[in-house]
Amino acid sequence: MNQTCLKYLLSPWLKYIPKKNISNLNTDSRTINKGELFLAISGTKKDGRNFIFQAIKKKAAAILYETKIKEEHGICEYIYNIPIIKFLDLSKNISILASRFYHEPEKKLKIIGVTGTNGKTTVIQLINQLNHLLGQKTATMGTLGNGFHNHLYPTKNTTSSPIFIHSFLSKVYKKKTKLVTMEVSSHGLIQNRVKSIPFYIAIFTNLTQDHLDYHENMEKYASAKWLLFSKHKVQKIILNADDQYGQKWLKKLFNCYTVAVTIKNPTQKKYAKKWLNATHIKYYNNYVNIKFESSWGDSEISSCLIGDFNVTNLLLSLAALLEIGHNLSDIVTLCKNIQPINGRMQIFTKNNKPIFIVDYAHTPDALKKTLNAIKLHYKKYIWCIFGCGGEKDITKRSIMGAIAEKMSNQVIITNDNPRNEKERNIIKNILSGCKKKNKIFVIPNRKKAISYAYFKAKNNHIIFVAGKGHENKQIFHNRSIIYSDQQTILNLLEKHI
Incomplete structure (x- = not known):
């Protein structure tokens, strides 16, 4: 276990520092252990400064409290003999603190x-x-x-x-x-x-x-x-x-x-x-x-x-x-x-069966380039299966819909990681970029979408599955379920010889 002196750790910024040994740095009050330095920063989702008493209760050795006020920098107060030191723009300096802590x-x-x-x-x-x-x-x-x-x-x-x-x-x-x-x-x-x-x-x-x-x-x-x-x-x-x-x-x-x-x-x-x-x-x-x-x-x-x-x-x-x-x-x-990279233009094939290609492509440019690559190498009938992630850039959805429709022979729109968005709204956004909506299949269940393409495709077809690549989970609301495009494809190829 690392043991670093708080005085040494903070010496580039502060002169008067309590004599304490620090066993670790931690920004999460839920996982604080006795003797650690709690960095109470203003995060993107939660403000660590609201959890100081939780860190005190868990016997943190000391607390650095982020401030945006220059005059407050270095002010030290004590609660139950635990020093709470105000630190200007703490979140910008964690990398340097971590570097010093780990020598x-x-x-x-x-x-x-x-x-x-x-x-x-x-x-x-x-x-x-x-x-x-x-x-x-x-x-x-x-x-x-x-x-x-x-x-x-x-x-x-x-x-x-x-x-x-x-x-x-x-x-x-x-x-x-x-x-x-x-x-x-x-x-x-x-x-x-x-x-x-x-x-x-x-x-x-x-x-x-x-x-x-x-x-x-x-x-x-x-x-x-x-x-x-x-x-x-x-x-x-x-x-x-x-x-x-x-x-x-x-x-x-x-x-x-x-x-x-x-x-x-x-x-x-x-x-x-x-x-x-x-x-x-x-x-x-x-x-x-x-x-x-x-x-x-x-x-x-x-x-x-x-x-x-x-x-x-x-x-x-x-x-x-x-x-x-x-x-x-x-x-x-x-x-x-060189071996193929996991989930990046990864090819799955079996004799006299359609060729599957799995890629992480989840942006308009990536989708366009991967479809271009398939056309360039194979010059065959292409099925394109993809969706878009929820709570992410909405503007790219219609663009990706237009690209898939233009560059593949058959499109199946499915779920990616909907998160807390309604699945139908994401699919609707994608479809808004498509001109011939009646020629596009919508199969929200990803496993069913891939299976449908497999049983409908001919042996010389390419089935391109985009968006998740190496991932082995799908996110619905705040819950993750076990799911893998790669495993779905392997199961199809093994079971239906």
Whole structure:
């Protein structure tokens, strides 16, 4: 168990601090243990300052109380001999406090952070896979879970809390890990969850419509992503220069160590320290072949990952591995051993049966790109099964309805995670973007929707199931039920041979 002196912990901000030893940091009064430091912050859903007496009752060693008033900073009061210290903008400084509590593990590791609307999970998992194949140990944090490659534990958030992040980094460092990959969400950036992390490499995948229920508009969403490159400690930046924001940021980051990937034209090379670009791409049913040129040399790779966007993901990952010191020929040799990413363009097939493809696509751009990829590789009749999450960006629903109708031969609208919204309202929003509503099936039960497509589809059809990918739960109201698209499909293929 960690034991840190409160005086040491707060010394960068305050001079007069009570002598106390702290066993842990905690923002949740429900889980406070004796001897911990309770951080009473103003959260997005609940205000921790309303639960001070609960923390006192559980014998917290001390309490930091968030204040927005500069003059109150450092004021200390006592209740039952427990110091309650007012701390200016506490929520913005938890990452730094956590870093000090865990003795700055982040400074002893190489950390790769990946941000963007789509592709974050695939990029870090590709880096993890290849680094593992190259004989190196990798710890990772992201949507698929936290832990070591092939040993992941579930997580609720793409980017965890700052206290958890530093606790995790401390543990993996003690296990002699040198490289950590991390998905960095816009929420995580806005909420200062990675404020004290010095990224060795920061990667940008793309930026398209998502999370507008939180960010309000694309300008604010882009500003949140830009924080990683403009306000955080980053040694090297790898940008997808095929994205409109990537092109813009490449010019703004002219004086930084920047690697441009999938450049649009040769003139972009002048803005980058290094570059990597595909010169010829050939698509086959279940794989892709990519010839590329780069600052490290020219070569060719083959991969089972399908779609244009996965070409970009592969090249971004390749650039990161080259920047941490791996040899180009070694990486190229191992690319043929890459396995599909869980729930990302994952193919399920059996002889003389329709081909299922499962993907996490839950944004308009992701849905469009995945359907494009299927058309590009297979050129077959496509069934598209999808829904939209409740209590999330409403404006994207009709757009996704229009995309599915235009780009597939048959659409089934179903439930995603309705949460506390009425299912019929979400479906109605999706249908509002469709022109031929009478040709679209509505089957709210997801398992029944997939089963219907399976029994109606012909053997040479593609059944694309979008939105949930790797997830094994569905959320209705405040209740989660066990459910997996992948398991539903496997059951169908096994039982109906």
